[in-house]
Amino acid sequence: MKVAVMGAGAVGCYYGGMLARAGHEVVLIAxxxxxxxxxxDGLRxxxxxxxxxxxxxxxxxxxxVHGxxxxxxxxxxxxxxxxxxAIAPYLAADTLVLSLQNGVENAVRLRELLPQEVAAAVVYVASEMAGPGHIRHHGRGELVIEPSSASEEIAKTLRDAGVPTEISDNVRGALWSKLVLNCAYNALSxxxxxxxxxxxxxxxxxxxxxxxxxxxxxxxxxEGVTMPGDVDAAVRRIAETMPNQFSSTAQDMARGKRSEIDHLNGLIVRRGEALGVPTPANRMLHVLVKLVESRTN
Structure with a gap:
């Protein structure tokens, strides 16, 4: 299978690398x-x-990404x-676009912008770019993906490449569960x-x-979201399963890059305002990260 990774940072390089290691034709856009x-030298x-x-x-x-x-x-x-x-002019009609992104709105936005089939995925991996062309994996690596016309084939391809992959009818709930984890850890890290x-x-x-x-x-x-599993236990488990991991927001801040905080704690603040739900703790974390970012951006 030819696979293209748009935005090959720590997440994209890990999954692209695993698929390439399994023999698939992979191109990283980085x-x-x-x-x-x-x-x-190849991808380390x-x-x-x-x-x-x-x-x-x-x-x-x-x-x-063509082909x-x-x-x-x-x-x-x-x-x-x-x-x-950027990728729209080069996609075939039957290409599947899989969003491996933080936040709960990206797949919805991609569907608005692309005629191809788009599926959301929830990503649980601890990884970082340790240097040019060097991805360091700290733990986990499983994916939860939405049903699609090609989901069974894609899930099998990923599993065969050593990536535990589950197909779920409640990816929206799983994305919100991941959002809660990110809101708990990312800004503080x-x-x-x-x-x-x-x-x-x-x-x-x-x-x-x-x-x-x-x-x-x-x-x-x-919002009417039903989140699977025990979210509180999942929050505790992050520190146990990824003790050496810095959040993506921490990595961005250390490099003087703009983070995704507007789509994490910032999203909770916006949706809270719209729905009449107070969010003072999330608001404070959002404000503090934005202030620190403003010193370097």
Missing amino acids: RAQHVEAIER LDTQTFDEQVRLSASTEASA AKLILVCVKSTDTDSAAQ ALSQMPYGKLVQGEGVTHAMRDVVDECMAVAKA
Whole structure:
């Protein structure tokens, strides 16, 4: 299968690398420094169980998605519109577009911008770009994807590549569950520049996270969202299963990049205002991250 990864950062490089390692034709659309390193040496896939140089294609041009049966959209939520517009002229009618993004609105937006079939996915992976063309995997890696015309084939392809993949009729609920996790951890990890395991040991942190989660749950209930599983247990599990992981927001902040905070705690604040649900803890985290970002952007 030809697979293109639009926005090959820590998430895109991990899943693209796993598919390439399994023998699929993969092209990563990435920043120039990563493309140069990958073209020269391959993608270094540095995981908990193996460390290999994986050969695959890379390009800085959106046109490289041409001919792909599956597109993994892994750009930041802030770049969803521009990414869709960039790849639109090169997609075949039967291409499946799979959104592997944080937040709960990206697949909806992609459907508004692209005529191709779009499916949402929930991503549970701890990874980071450790250097140009070097992806470091800290743990997990499973996907939950929406049903689609090709979901069974795609799920099998991913499983065969070593990516645990589940098809769910309630991806919306799963996306909201992931949003709650991100709201609990991302801003605090960013502001403290601490990994999850150390973060939760801080004085008052778990109580503050409890306030954030309660607000998120209240907004989700007002939205009519049914979240699967035990969300509170999932929040606790993150620090246990990904103790060395810094949030994507922390990684963005450390690099002086704009984060997705508007689509995380910021979304909870906006939806809370619209639905009449108070969200003071999420508002404070959103404001603080935006203030720190304003020093470097």
